[in-house]
Amino acid sequence: MIESNISKPINHEISNKKLLVEYKKGNAKKVFLIFVLIAAIILFSLFAVTIGPLDISITDAYHVIIHKIFPRWISAPTEQILRTVWFVRVPRLLTGLIVGFSLAIAGSVMQPVLRNPMASPYTLGITSGAGFGAALAIILGKSIGNGPYFIVANAFFFSMLTSLVLILLSKRKGSSPQTMILMGIALTHLFNAGTQFMQYFADSWSTAEVVFWMVGSLSKGTWGTLKFIFPVVLVCIPFLIIKSWDLNSIGAGDDAAKSLGVNVESTRMILMIVATIVTSITICFTGTIGFVGLVAPHITRMLIGGDNRFVVPLSGLVGALLLAASDVVAMNILSPVVIPIGVMTSFMGVPLFIYLIVKMRRSLS
């Protein structure tokens, strides 16, 4: 047997210690970035509640918030200011943050789970399914049932149905994550055709409402909707974050992941279901807001690399900030005209995205 003559460095213990320190420093930087983004979101929120089409002074705005948190501490402001700040601006801001957070995390999970950088609730047809459901409720639903929750429930139902169809089709033998993306694109076209078909025969008022739903809006974000969204997000998101380490294994290939102890088939299915629930519960209230789920994870990867243990939570924060900031710009840049949030996220996100692709070129391998 030939003896290995590889020379080992004598100071190899010391260099190992150095490496460990360097590795930990790298991870600490990512944790630090989490805190930076949380701080940015808080600062942004403090700014966001002070501006809007209605002219309310900064002190008045903060007065309302402090009054609501510590009612005994400080006297009530006037009714109009209270309504505007506490019942319009604050819930709308929170909705933007929570929807951006959820969609971005859903996207950041779907991309590695399906091994495809194009995966997002939007490209998988989940948002189109919701749109079709909403259109169905708006156009045909008046005879069956009514009220805003009927539209919401229908949108939720159809987006869940879309993902169920995807998952069942993907369980067939020989289908790969790639076929799931193709199915998603096919379903998108089917649902869009269905929606357009209904619009073609609908009255103009309903058509306008469908269009309004399709472009997405945070204006329906009230304390009432938050009561639905928040508990679901609170249960689902920690689960996705806990599972994020397994996404690194799955990204290395199915066989590799299995040999590392990940039950790939069931993990893929559970993560897809949970990510869809999070997506559906948010978009059924806000309408089609797709782009943030695709772009926020990529922006995050360009900033910190591909370790999903950090990509998943950080994507959420990037998405929250991107969506909420887009909404503030959308509301105020052409005031009193409010630009649809879906349009605004694309206007703001795409240039940033393209800049990062050109500049950094390291989102994906």
Place this chain on the structure above:
Amino acid sequence: MTLQVENLKFGYTNHTILKNIDLNIKSGEHVSVIGPNGAGKSTLIKCMDGLLKPQKGQVKIDGKSIGRLKRDQIAKKIGYVPQSSSSLFMLKVFDMVLLGRRPHSTWNSSEEDQKKVLKALSQLNIEHLAMKNYNELSGGQQQKVIIARAIAQETEVLLLDEATSNLDMRHQLEVMDIVRRLVDTIGVAAIMIVHDLNIAARYSDKIIMMKDGEIVAAGTPHEVLTEKNISSVYGVEISINHIHNRPYVVPLKAIYV
């Protein structure tokens, strides 16, 4: 530790890939699997890790059928190095090797895990790659990283699917030395697919020769690497020499029938 393959058969509806496979492997054995392309070597390795489900027969580790074990239970006993592995996302080498600790720690890594990663990296002499992006490495370096990951997994069995095929001569010998050392020092059972018959001859305790999904010869290098076996399985004319008391195969020419 014992690893047994009993009367294994694997295939798709009209196409049998493996049949009549029986094997018995113990701790501290270095086993090479050789055979021409399409002989079913990779399929056998995948069946042994439970990545493919056999149509008939079973693979047992310590008497337990791996078909009945959960994935994380198998991962604690058997490590697997695929032929090639790319990462979908930019992952540091350190984080790639850290995945080997996945069967032992549920959702995050401890200081202990990180130290084991470093140990695995230094066993392969690739500490200097630790902070590099896995996808930016050369094929040979990537192969070493994946071997380090399997070492960090601390399993009793190591399955290596052509782990040295992408490496140049020097790195090939390095990796073979490392695997041999794991076998000799901690009693790992290593089963590796090897294309270079001389490498197999030099390092293995046992060689398994396969053709058309069946084992045609199994035993020590001297028993398996005979002129008759090699010429009938590979279709080449060869001559056998002996160096360091191991057979040394010199290919002469292809046999055209």
